[in-house]
Amino acid sequence: MACESCRSRKVYCDLGQPCCAQCSRTKRQCLYLAPTIHVREEDVGKLSTALADLDGSFGHLQQDLTQLMASVHESMTMARATPQPRPIIHKILHLNGEECHLHVTDNGISIEFRTENICFQTLMDMLYASLMIAKPENETLPLDIQQHIRSKAPMTSGSSPTLKLQKVPLYTSPALIFRALYNIGPSLHSATLASGSMTSSTTTQLLDIFLKCYVGHQIVNKPNFRAKFLQDRVPDFLRNAILAWSCRHAAVFHNAFPGLDSDQVGEVYYDMAKDQLTEFMFRHEGDADCVFGLLLLYGYHVGKASPTLSCRLLPGAYVQLGLSMQIALSLKMHAPHPELPVETQETYRRLWSLLYFLDALIGGQTESKASMMIPQNEITVTPQSPLASEDMETSARVQYACWRTEIRRCYRAIYDDMKGSEVALATVLELHKDIERIAYHLDHEVEHLSPGRRHGASFSAEGYYKLRIETHLLKIQLYFPMIQDASFESAEFIDASAICLQSALAMVHLIESDAQSKSPWCLFSVEASWAATAVLKHIGCSGSAEEQQLATASLASLQSILTASPIALHPPMAKLLEYIDRQASKTVNTL
Known part of the structure; x- marks a missing residue:
């Protein structure tokens, strides 16, 4: 642009009051004139030639498209005349966006x-x-279940036969079935811890116990966290929450704090952590440390104390779980965060996995579907996985936590689909395939969990045995409600009794292998033994002569293993052994 007054081409324009620099200095009216455009004849000729070439190209393109449409029309005509073996696929590829x-x-x-x-x-x-x-x-059917299918009826969701379920399935009784063994009551003399004072040596021992025994969440960069913890450079609420959990766990399983009540030994640290966490959350926004601290406080009471104490403290504990869920959702832990550091991303994934696992247990603890979890299609974060910087032991524990959460996801699906009095056989088979998928991964594709190759990780075999026990527990949870007693007719479509017996026998074998590997008993879950005992008891009373013999021998083997364990006197285990002993006595009297 040029100024009509000064003919200057260096024009400054502020859109509202345009003026050029020279006119601004001389206080003259500034006018703009567009520069003169000079069009040469040779340029016009070149443009005309280019347009002619373009028009020719469009002509060739139109001809090619006409030939293509003719070929397509001919092909479609032939396709209509010739029957096809299957209908035309309209959606070429449509995969599940959740996976x-x-x-x-x-x-x-x-x-x-x-x-x-x-x-x-x-x-x-x-x-x-x-x-x-x-x-x-x-x-169509899993290979290991085909032999137990008694009907060749269609297995589609619309035409699948239905199976009747017992009114009280095995997995809905919360009294003992779904209480892990660390949910034990007082095992030492009653006393109280007067203050929160603790020597540095005791603190170090408790921290080591926590890092070894707490498998729900593997802290990223453990050596760095351990150094910060011993130097008092972690938040006070997190430090005291860890000490509270460690005190109770050590008192119950590691013979620490002799003479003190296991229900009270960590109470002073629990109270301090709760008060400090409340004050912190009033002053600051919630973060990953808050989520972990709340989950530790939740785990301190739910399933850690005696049944009476747990029931009294359940409401407050579930508030802590719900609050941790809300903070996690506000931080969007359920979604990927590529903008964050790698360690922070993995911390989010591991905390979200722990939240999912604990939430899945609520149904068993409360006999109701009180889930606080968001819909599955909104969870887009990838599963937790070991970092390249982590050692083999930690990697094995991370994979254990990951697949334990996957097992609980399957448990949640069983819980949802088996609530009524009937279930479609197609639904049962889909759930069975999901269980088999998990078992296949554990046997063949999980690198750091295996009974035969430890890869330098002592937890490798222990984690494998416990997860495989859980997969067989899933089968019992799925099929045990279908086992009909004498008042019902025999199952028409599927031999649920045989599947449950195979799973119970496999569980007893895995429990024996786990005990022989000298694994610590503090991570042992009593619910699997209760489930196996319930199945063996049923088969021992109503099975064939051969099945009764197998059930009786396996029940005796399980009783021997559990009696020799260091936790045989703990209340849930003691009740289980008493139950097994009564069943063995009935079997002997019958024989």
Whole structure:
């Protein structure tokens, strides 16, 4: 642009009051004139030639498109005349967005799975489902269950037969079935801890016990956290919450604090942590340390004390769990955060996994579906996984926590689908396939958990045994409600009794292997033994002669293992042994 007054081309314009610099200095009216455009004839000629070439190109393109449409029309006509073996697929690829991402790249379609480990069978199932192609008939049912199917009726959701369930399934009794063994009551003499004073040596021992025995959440960069803890550089509420949990755990399982009541030994640290955490949250926004501290306080009472004390403290404890859930949601722990440091991202994933696990246990603890978890399709964060900087022992514990959460996800699905008096056989088979998928991963694709190769991790075998016990417990939870007693007719479609017996026998074998590996008993869960005992008791009374013999021998083996354990006198275990002893006496009298 140029100024009409000064012919200057260096014009400054502020849009509202345009003026050029020279006119501004001389106080003259500033006018703009557009520069003169000079069009050369040769340029016009070149433009005309280019337009002619472009018009010719469009003509060739239109001709090619006409030929292509003719070919497509001919192909469609032939397709209508010739019957096809299957209908036209309208959706070429439609995978579940909860499990993977689908991207179109220059080289084709890229599938990015959110699950860290995915076996070939699962991938094949997903692709079959996405293409809407019926799978081969011999692969419709899991291989290990085909022998127990007594009907060849269609297994689609609309035509699947239904199975009757007992009114009181095994997994809905919270009194002992779903109380882990560390939920024991007082095992030492009654006394109280007068103050929160503790020597540095005792503090170090309790911290080591916590880092070894607390498997719910593996702290990222343990050496750094340990140094900060011993130097009093962690938040006070988190420090006292860890000490509270460690005091009770050490008193119950590691013979610490002799003469003190296990229900009171860590109470002073619990009270301090609760007050400090409340004050911190009033002054600051919640963070990952707040979530972890609240979960430690929740775990201190729920399932840690005697049944009477737990019931009295449940309301306040569930408030702590709900508050930790709200803070986690405000931090969006359920979604990926690539903008954060790697260690912070992994901390979020591990805390969210622990939240999911604890929330899944509420149904068993309260006999109701009191879940606070958000819908599954809103959870987009990937599962927790070991960091490259972590040692083999920690990696094994991280994988254990990850698959323990996956098992509880399956438990939640069983709980939701088995609440009524009937269930479709197709639903049962889908749940069974989910259990088998978890078992396959544990046996073949989880790197740091295995009974045969420890990879330098002492927790490798222990974690494997406990998770495989849980997978068999899932089968019992799924099929035990279908076992009909003498007042019902025999199962028409599936032999649930045989499946439960196989799972119970496998559980007893795994418990024996776990005991022989010298694993510490502080992580042992009594619910699996109760479930196995319930199945063996039922088979011992109503099974065939061979099944009764197997059940009786396995029950005696389980009784021997548990009696020799260092926790045989703890109330839940003592009640279980008493129950087994009564059943053994009845069997002897019957014989």
